[in-house]
Amino acid sequence: MPLLRIVLSLLLLTFSTTFFAQEKALTKKEIIKLIHQANESMISDNFEKSLIESRNTLKHSIRIKNNSLIANSYNIIASNFYGLLEFDKALFYYKKGLLYAKKVDNYTLINQLYNNLGNVYCFDKKQYKKGIYYYKKSLAYSKKIGNWEQIVFTKLNITWAYFDIGHFTEGFPYLEFVNKHHSKHGNESTIVALNMLNGMYYGFKNHPEKATKYFENAIKLGTEGQEKLDLSYSHQEY
Helix, strand or coil: CCHHHHHHHHHHHHHHHHHHHHCCCCCHHHHHHHHHHHHHHHHCCCHHHHHHHHHHHHHHHHHCCCHHHHHHHHHHHHHHHHHCCCHHHHHHHHHHHHHHHHHCCCHHHHHHHHHHHHHHHHHCCCCHHHHHHHHHHHHHHHHHHCCHHHHHHHHHHHHHHHHHCCCHHHHHHHHHHHHHHHHHHCCHHHHHHHHHHHHHHHHHCCCHHHHHHHHHHHHHHHHHCCCHHHHHHHHHHC
16 A cells, blocks of 8 residues: 555544544434434435435444444445445345344344345345245244234245245245235235235146236236336236
């Protein structure tokens, strides 16, 4: 490394350390507000802004030694890297978040983090066995906190993971559960995927009329709604 770069790095390190020492400590309430801001930035696909905000919340959460807020910050950092398609970094930070969430038995956050890990392993790393393992861990925590919406959502993910690798028999009980409870505990964001999965199942069972009905319904709902990625999957499976 050239001398100039070393000197600049040392100067920057000194400045940031001094700045951190002089910076006003935030309260828990203020950190929570910043976490919401970082999450909103991420949802809006403003990943650079959200990363800056979530790293700031992490710093302040560490300062007040609040493990739940640390875990939340890591979760948002990981989700930003997931949005940027940097899956190894996403996995690293999701696992860091899980470590801190477990220190305080934050079941809701543990549930979310396990589900996020399942998403990365199943749909991006294509390591389905590992992904399904994490989904089932998420499902166990959903049941502990009695979150029926999350139970339905996670069982839909497990169904999709099994169907992706052709394990329709293993996946069907999860699909059956979602079909039974989706009207009460599901939401519009998963209705396209649910119809697609039913189409896949009946295609596997060699019932082309039923399969066609579900696929066409998935495509209709996807065209009218916001779930365009699920719409593209539905076209592909059809």
